Amino acid sequence: MTVTKVGVLGARGKVGTAICEAVRAAEDLELVAEVDHGDPLGMLTDAGAEVVVDFTHPDVVMDNLEFCITHGIHAVVGTTGFTDERLETLRGLLSSHAETGVLVAPNFAIGAILMMRFAVQAARYFPSAEIVELHHPNKADAPSGTAHRTAEMMATARTAAGMGPCPDATSTELEGARGADVGGVRVHSVRVTGLVAHQEVILGTQGETLTIRHDSLDRSSFAPGVLLGVRSISRAPGLTVGLDAFMDL
Ligand SMILES: NC(=O)C1=CN([C@@H]2O[C@H](COP(=O)(O)OP(=O)(O)OC[C@H]3O[C@@H](n4cnc5c(N)ncnc54)[C@H](OP(=O)(O)O)[C@@H]3O)[C@@H](O)[C@H]2O)C=CC1
Numbered sequence: 629m630t631v632t633k634v635g636v637l638g639a640r641g642k643v644g645t646a647i648c649e650a651v652r653a654a655e656d657l658e659l660v661a662e663v664d665h666g667d668p669l670g671m672l673t674d675a676g677a678e679v680v681v682d683f684t685h686p687d688v689v690m691d692n693l694e695f696c697i698t699h700g701i702h703a704v705v706g707t708t709g710f711t712d713e714r715l716e717t718l719r720g721l722l723s724s725h726a727e728t729g730v731l732v733a734p735n736f737a738i739g740a741i742l743m744m745r746f747a748v749q750a751a752r753y754f755p756s757a758e759i760v761e762l763h764h765p766n767k768a769d770a771p772s773g774t775a776h777r778t779a780e781m782m783a784t785a786r787t788a789a790g791m792g793p794c795p796d797a798t799s800t801e802l803e804g805a806r807g808a809d810v811g812g813v814r815v816h817s818v819r820v821t822g823l824v825a826h827q828e829v830i831l832g833t834q835g836e837t838l839t840i841r842h843d844s845l846d847r848s849s850f851a852p853g854v855l856l857g858v859r860s861i862s863r864a865p866g867l868t869v870g871l872d873a874f875m876d877l
Pocket residue numbers: 637638639640641642643644663664665666683684685686688705706707708709733734735736737768773850
């Protein structure tokens with residue numbers, strides 16, 4: 629059996645802790661570096677990490693990835709904050725390291741990936757579409773990466789189906805009352821103590837609504853998807869966005 633050497637960035641964080649535990653429990657993976665805030669990235673190269681998992685912070689993830697790519701280390705990235713510009717920067721970095729693979733996925737929970745897929749399938753049939761994402765209050769960003777990507781993909785599906793704007797007669801509004809507009813799909817962010825990570829996609833047409841909901845009740849929900857990414861990334865040079873690329877959907 630080939631054993632892959634894995635390093636985790638953000639190893640003492642909420643998700644990083646769960647990922648370290650999952651890597652330790654996997655027979656085909658060896659956890660060789662647990663790196664957190666203040667630790668030198670050289671710990672990854674010193675330990676011979678072949679794949680790095682990043683669950684850190686949107687402010688630091690690009691520097692982490694530049695280090696990984698320039699050292700030929702594959703990366704599986706859960707950290708959010710990936711704009712089109714950032715993805716383009718990664719493609720540029722990867723163009724001179726042809727064998728290195730980077731997977732960026734806004735959500736590694738299998739149910740969340742299916743929720744996004746179902747929402748995109750449904751988007752073309754319902755004139756109304758809004759997203760409510762609900763998270764713990766220590767979350768650094770809003771809207772969530774998952775909600776942002778779901779809205780973008782739904783907006784693309786709506787445009788391809790020739791749908792117009794979502795019906796909305798609101799004329800005066802308190803700023804923020806209708807949430808953020810992502811390509812015409814409204815996204816509402818809730819931050820409440822006790823929550824982990826949840827999302828509802830609410831679609832509506834004449835006389836009916838469809839609600840698609842996913843709940844991560846525990847951060848171990850992200851581990852199977854991350855391990856799938858770790859096991860797949862060395863065979864996928866370049867940039868991959870979304871774990872669904874490695875799933876048989
Ligand atoms: N794609 C997915 O499936 C998921 C993505 N996420 C995303 O993952 C990210 C992390 O989430 P979460 O675990 O909740 O956050 P946490 O704040 O609990 O964990 C982040 C950890 O990274 C550490 N850190 C900060 N800077 C660095 C650095 N330069 N190098 C190494 N470690 C560093 C932090 O240390 P310190 O606190 O001291 O700064 C902290 O220990 C977020 O962007 C979140 O949205 C979360 C869940 C699932």
